[in-house]
Amino acid sequence: MTDPLAAAARLSSVLFLPVRKLVGPLHRRGQSIEKDQNNDLPPLPEPWEDERWFRGGFPPRGHNALEPLLHGDEYFNDLYEALLAARERVTICGWSLTPLMALLRGKREGESILVDVLRRASERAEVYVLLWSGAPALFEPTDRMAKDVQKILNRYAPKVRCELDHRASFSHDHHQKAVTIDGHLAFVGGMDLSTFQGDRWDTSEHPLRFGPGWHDVQVRIRGELVSDVEENFCQRWNVVTGERLEPLSVKPIEPAGSMPAQIVRTVPAGFFPFAPHGEFGIYHVLTSAIRRARRYVYLENQYLWSPEVVDALVDAMNRNRSGPFRIVVVLPAKAYTGKYDNDEHVRLLSHADRGRGIFHAFSLYSGGPAMGTTGYRYLPIYVHAKVSIVDDEWFSVGSANLNGRGLATDTEMNVHAIVPSAARHLRVRLWAEHLGVSVDQIADADPIALVDTQWPEAAKAMEASMLSGGFPAQSQIRRYVPGHNPGSRLLDVIQQMTLEH
Template identity: 30%
Template sequence: MQAAEVEGASAFLEGSSYPVRGGNLVRPLIDGEPAFRRICEAIEAAERSVWVTVAFLTADFQMPDGRGSFFDVLDRAAARGLEVRALFWRDNEGSGFKKEEVFSGFAEHRRELAARGAGFQARWDRAQKAYCHHQKSWVIDAGQPGEVAFVGGVNLNTHGMGVRGHGGVHARQAHDLYVEVQGPCAVDVAHNFVQRWNEASERSLPDGSWRDDGQDMAFPTAPSPARGAILAQVQRTVRAGQYADAQASPGGEAFPIAGGDLGVFRQYRQAIAGARRSIYIENQALGTPEIVEDLHAALARGVAVACLVPADANGFMRVARASPQSRPFFERLGALGDHPNFLLAGIAARGDDGVRRNIYVHAKAMLVDDRWATIGSCNIGGRSFFGDTELNLSFEDPGVVRELRRDLFAEHLDCDTSELEDVEALGLYAQIARANRLAHDAGQGAWQGLAFALDPKTYGE
């Protein structure tokens, strides 16, 4: 499949669920508290509807600024007469996830909804095998002139929320991202919701819905009006056999979703191949052989590459590291460190006791050449690329991407890179992270910022 060229950066996709659309306003949101604050503001201003897809939800989760629980926010919207719908993942036995992290809609959950008189509609949806419906999206006022959508990776749990302190992050457990989109691309987030709602696997079961009339939703008929000037595209991972309705999104072409959609995987590969100067990745994992090889190729042609990952590797990476069958992959991952223009880094915050503690990187983002970026729910790993249900938004705008890079680096490095070009900024990132690694190994907590270098050859051990 041919790519739609973007001058000076990477390329958008052809032949995926959703078209490239101009006229968007795109606003990245860094970390859980600011992201959920903005989402709540949009819900409070809503005039017609609130739709949300939920992957993980814990009972202790609270929205910012005293707004209460996730359900409090939905019920207040429903009490105002809004159409409020929540699409929850129901995990299969043996998925490996903790039951208290998934609102599966079983008896105890239904008792909770009944006790509070929950006024919103809900359906539950299983993924195949041990996979996850991992999308975290919101659509506010779908089909209305003020339609706004949010796509990202922050879970509805305390771990994802965290607290931002002065001059950096001190009490937060995790770093994450959302992205807000207003304009034509918001309709594709709405289309994805409708398609999943109508074909939710549990919809006909006695415990597969809540306050649901059993009727299918109508697909959107027109994109939202232009709200900006940014070129953007929604991409998905949908496993073959999960959904069947090929209804086109407005202005797009019918897509044979029954055969699946690996758009996010294809977009990552295409974007890395199109990089000319710099690649900056934030991801929960770096666990796909194809992406590792693509990074080797980019490094070999002189592209500066920095990857921010959890300093304490996630469970999938640790299990793979211990498997002899994965040795060739980890040798190639380790070999990335042989390139002088490559950095693998984690982040750690200094507490009031002076001790540095690692911050978990849960973000799923990539910035290319300071002009193109993708943000969403998709990890760089086999589960997310090929099995879980995922949603990303990619966009091309030098001003927005450069500002996002500046804001991320300000958080991680505690310095301003707004006057630096992308390659120079990545060079400074590597310089600070390597100096911080030396301080880390010497048992010193007085670093600059949060970032410190990791060794690709031992990562995950």
């Protein structure tokens, strides 16, 4: 008997052959990122010999101050003040931008409309904006949407230079989300200046609102890394425009920062003269950190599609048999695309766990008053953060999802650091929010003990509250629930034949 899924795969491979020629090899497993570039590069000098540092691209630097900003209320408030204080140059690169988005809310909303803030900044400083040029009509944001954004900026903020970057394969995009101010301040993370597909402005409470709650993280950077963030912008800007924009000289930070950290990127091969063979630093630092893991791996991400990352997690489970080891993954309850891939990899990791209690997958929810007899309802918080933390030693925050696009075929930027105090600080802040407790309540608790007790207890309480519609749960945590959509497998087969993950 003919397998209908196999027949569908064969049919789609013929129908979408022209598209496949445009997008190139699919899924990239065993191709672009399986061969770790670090193996072909000379070792870094002391004190950078740790294998978790990437030897290509921008080097690790020792004098930095990094501060994670959780959610749009923290990030956009900082950004608003920084933009209006700019006196030399502002650079912004993004996947999407909403000119009429308000950076502040409440009484100050009217004074913080993005296009007007950029106009005011451009009266005192050069302002450069580099956006992805958009997708064909089948996908969003479309190229028409990107051109409309450019037209609005040109009309209402004429001194702002806005260019669209079209150097990408069909179905791939430019996904970096980074801002620099005057050569002394940068922001790198997962947040676009946008409301497309969801308003990036949200708070740690995630109150119910029109549209999804949005969980995301950006990092404020001062110090030597700022020049690397701006260098990345200048490299891409110059390729698009043919100009020779140079980074501003980095300004010393006061007091001097002492965090060793590094900017790492994904740059696809064959598109940019500054990385003709591609650059896969994000893949290297993540998989290297997982290989070094001895107590826990914590991941927040929109997608868990990468077979290489899943393999690394399975290897970590099997390697750490002598002592307690935990893997915690926080995913959106309903990813915009590819939920089937998330579901399959959650099932695979659960199976590899074999009942040992190592692997845990969760989603986030918020609740609020509702009409009806129960008086309370819950909705998913969209997890858009791209955060990785290992052993309270290493962390990474940026734009890269855990899929082939984020690790091989889109342009991405992350900042990572091997700083135990900073890694622990970020974990405690995130876990306090998700568990619905104060930072002080869990600051000194063992992370494995929390995963074994408070996380499952919070998830159980959330499930009970959602079923009853009664008293609100204290936390945001619910166990991740794989879907049961009858057509999802067929859709995934066709997707594998047409679009890069």
